[in-house]
Amino acid sequence: MAAQFSKVSETDRIGAICEALRQAIIEQALKPGMKLPEDTLGERFGVSRTIARQALAQLVAEGLVEHKRNRGAEVATPSWEEARDLFDLRLGLERVVVRRLAGNLKPEQVKFLKRHVAKEQAASNTREVISVRLATEFHTILAEMTGSPVISRYVQEICRRCGLTLTLYARPHSSDCAINEHISIIDALVKGDADTAIQLMEHHLESVANRALISPVEVQSPNLMDMLSPYADAANGNHANGHAALPRKANGKAKRAGAGKHRAR
Amino acid sequence: MAAQFSKVSETDRIGAICEALRQAIIEQALKPGMKLPEDTLGERFGVSRTIARQALAQLVAEGLVEHKRNRGAEVATPSWEEARDLFDLRLGLERVVVRRLAGNLKPEQVKFLKRHVAKEQAASNTREVISVRLATEFHTILAEMTGSPVISRYVQEICRRCGLTLTLYARPHSSDCAINEHISIIDALVKGDADTAIQLMEHHLESVANRALISPVEVQSPNLMDMLSPYADAANGNHANGHAALPRKANGKAKRAGAGKHRAR
DNA sequence: CGGCTCGAGATTGAATACAACGCAAGGTGC
DNA sequence: GCACCTTGCGTTGTATTCAATCTCGAGCCG
Numbered sequence: 001m002a003a004q005f006s007k008v009s010e011t012d013r014i015g016a017i018c019e020a021l022r023q024a025i026i027e028q029a030l031k032p033g034m035k036l037p038e039d040t041l042g043e044r045f046g047v048s049r050t051i052a053r054q055a056l057a058q059l060v061a062e063g064l065v066e067h068k069r070n071r072g073a074e075v076a077t078p079s080w081e082e083a084r085d086l087f088d089l090r091l092g093l094e095r096v097v098v099r100r101l102a103g104n105l106k107p108e109q110v111k112f113l114k115r116h117v118a119k120e121q122a123a124s125n126t127r128e129v130i131s132v133r134l135a136t137e138f139h140t141i142l143a144e145m146t147g148s149p150v151i152s153r154y155v156q157e158i159c160r161r162c163g164l165t166l167t168l169y170a171r172p173h174s175s176d177c178a179i180n181e182h183i184s185i186i187d188a189l190v191k192g193d194a195d196t197a198i199q200l201m202e203h204h205l206e207s208v209a210n211r212a213l214i215s216p217v218e219v220q221s222p223n224l225m226d227m228l229s230p231y232a233d234a235a236n237g238n239h240a241n242g243h244a245a246l247p248r249k250a251n252g253k254a255k256r257a258g259a260g261k262h263r264a265r
Numbered sequence: 266m267a268a269q270f271s272k273v274s275e276t277d278r279i280g281a282i283c284e285a286l287r288q289a290i291i292e293q294a295l296k297p298g299m300k301l302p303e304d305t306l307g308e309r310f311g312v313s314r315t316i317a318r319q320a321l322a323q324l325v326a327e328g329l330v331e332h333k334r335n336r337g338a339e340v341a342t343p344s345w346e347e348a349r350d351l352f353d354l355r356l357g358l359e360r361v362v363v364r365r366l367a368g369n370l371k372p373e374q375v376k377f378l379k380r381h382v383a384k385e386q387a388a389s390n391t392r393e394v395i396s397v398r399l400a401t402e403f404h405t406i407l408a409e410m411t412g413s414p415v416i417s418r419y420v421q422e423i424c425r426r427c428g429l430t431l432t433l434y435a436r437p438h439s440s441d442c443a444i445n446e447h448i449s450i451i452d453a454l455v456k457g458d459a460d461t462a463i464q465l466m467e468h469h470l471e472s473v474a475n476r477a478l479i480s481p482v483e484v485q486s487p488n489l490m491d492m493l494s495p496y497a498d499a500a501n502g503n504h505a506n507g508h509a510a511l512p513r514k515a516n517g518k519a520k521r522a523g524a525g526k527h528r529a530r
Numbered sequence: 531c532g533g534c535t536c537g538a539g540a541t542t543g544a545a546t547a548c549a550a551c552g553c554a555a556g557g558t559g560c
Numbered sequence: 561g562c563a564c565c566t567t568g569c570g571t572t573g574t575a576t577t578c579a580a581t582c583t584c585g586a587g588c589c590g
Contacts, residue, residue: 011334037571048545053572054322061326063415069276070551070572085413088365092357100353148350150328154419278574302541313575318542335542335581 017045017055025064025075026136026163027129032077036065063161076164083165087209090158091202094139097155098185098201100146103192109145113186116141120179136163138182170212178208282310282320285496290329290340291401291428292394294496297342301330328426341429348430352474355423356467359404362420363450363466365411368457374410378451381406385444401428403447435476443473 021041024030042052056073059065067073078086105113120134136159143155181204188197286306289295306317321338324330331341343351370378385399401424408420446469453462 039571049572050544050546054319057319057322058326061323071553072571081413082415085411085415088361089358089416089419092361093354095360096353096357146350148346150347150350151354154354304541314542315574315576336583337542 013045013047014051014055014058017041017047017052018058020045021055021059022062022064022160026160026167027133028167030075032075032164032168034075036073036075038072062157064164078161078165078168080169083162083169083212084209086158086161086165087205090155090162091205093151093155093158094142094201094205095198097143097146097151098189098197099194100148100151101142101189102194102197103189105145105189110186110190113138113141117179117182117186120182124179132163132166135178135182136160166212178204181207278310278312279316279320279323282306282312282317283323285310286320286324287327287329287425289496291425291432292398293432295340297340297429297433299340301338301340303337327422329429343426343430343433345434348427348434349474351423351426351430352470355420355427356470358416358420358423359407359466359470360463362408362411362416363454363462364459365413365416366407366454367459367462368454370410370454375451375455378403378406382444382447382451385447389444397428397431400443400447401425431473431476443469446472 021030021036030036036056038049038052038056041055042049045052056065056067060067060073063078064076065073066076116134116138120131120138123130123134139159140152140156143152146152181200185197185200185204188200286295286301295301301321303314303317303321306320307314310317321330321332325332325338328343329341330338332338381399381403385396385403388395388399404424405417405421408417411417446465450462450465450469453465
């Protein structure tokens with residue numbers, strides 16, 4: 001997947017790099033906590049550190065990357081609470097979308113949506129990455145159909161952040177019924193039944209979120225020390241903590257999985 | 266749980282410059298369409314063009330500044346449609362906020378809100394800039410009270426963009442009733458009546474948005490350097506008393522950008 | 531007289547250079 | 561042997577430099 005010297009976007013290399021990184025992040029090629037050194041990125045994309053830095057800044061603004069001063073950037077690791085907040089926000093935004101679209105879809109738009117859902121169905125048995133991407137695209141397509149760049153932008157951003165949280169907290173494969181829900185939403189939109197469409201969207205997003213977020217999954221923290229601190233405290237004489245006896249899984253990965261040194265050219 | 270404006274110390278000058286520019290924009294010291302040359306900003310804030318550039322990029326991401334390739338940055342001029350979209354989004358977001366807060370406000374939070382509304386009332390006869398800022402702060406304070414940084418961030422951003430559009434399309438002063446609406450919202454939140462609170466918020470935002478009319482705006486301005494004085498001083502804290510303190514290496518070039526050089530397009 | 535072309539100045543785009551900071555390993559004194 | 565300091569390396573933060581592009585006005589030609 002070399003995004004090397006594509007003539008496609010000779011201008012706006014920053015945007016191209018952002019898009020590449022976004023894709024890599026939501027498809028888990030870059031996992032939360034992974035370091036993103038500026039010069040490595042610059043080298044990989046054939047630009048100077050300046051450009052890589054600006055791309056990273058953009059992704060920080062979008063919430064996909066976290067940045068600590070003098071310590072560089074890494075793929076964001078949203079907390080569980082943040083995940084919940086993001087899905088709440090998403091619902092708030094998509095409600096706006098649905099309300100606007102109800103009864104206002106043009107025939108070719110309906111056709112386009114149905115074709116998209118068909119693609120979702122076709123992909124439901126293949127690689128999960130594909131079906132997840134298509135499922136997300138359904139929502140961004142809806143947002144774009146409002147014709148509002150602003151709405152579209154925010155919905156996209158939140159959807160991507162939700163996608164990132166799902167990579168952290170969702171258990172594999174639970175998007176089967178989602179496709180039917182997409183169909184129901186289209187139907188309600190065509191009928192112009194805004195309230196029903198909103199309710200369906202509400203139910204849809206809640207079920208997506210609940211399948212994923214029902215229980216905080218333990219995620220391997222990029223910061224081993226923080227993770228171990230309760231156990232360390234207990235080991236130091238205070239064993240009031242019930243989990244104190246939990247055996248440390250000597251996960252000898254003291255070194256966090258890093259982006260390594262890509263020497264690409 | 267106040268809006269804790271951290272005195273962003275000497276580090277993070279970018280953030281400080283962003284904040285200064287944000288304030289200047291929503292208070293109309295910088296009007297839509299006004300050019301924001303990088304070196305002028307850098308000179309004014311005592312940093313190099315690099316930093317000014319990054320601050321501008323941040324504001325572009327927030328929608329307060331528009332950037333055209335090779336033609337520089339200027340204060341955004343949102344279209345009327347965009348204004349409508351922004352208020353729709355804002356309603357969607359604030360609905361989330363209100364739903365979360367209904368019945369969950371702690372006594373000291375209620376007290377804080379009431380004290381804020383009192384400030385609004387006290388300021389309603391003074392300079393309009395002040396009362397507009399306080400009215401906006403009411404909403405951002407509510408968002409912060411959700412305890413969610415994500416929600417707070419998006420609400421803030423959208424509120425600021427709405428403030429910018431009001432700058433363009435709202436006619437002066439009719440925010441008297443808004444204060445009473447704020448009080449009603451607090452009451453509903455305290456009672457835990459989420460639906461009523463949402464309806465009140467809906468009505469409130471709609472009435473704010475409806476004050477928007479098509480009124481021609483002429484956008485011109487004489488001197489960026491002088492205009493930024495109060496904001497720059499606030500951002501720079503100690504240095505830059507009257508004029509920018511140049512970085513250590515005294516580069517003697519110091520072009521007089523302010524004197525007579527700024528034509529207003 | 532008007533439109534067109536070209537050039538100087540100004541401004542942005544991007545890369546490089548250098549300073550500052552953090553982390554980690556190794557050395558030193560007790 | 562242990563704690564603390566020092567030093568070296570890698571990475572980031574910021575300034576500066578050079579190239580590319582735009583603006584706008586003067587001069588030229590039809």
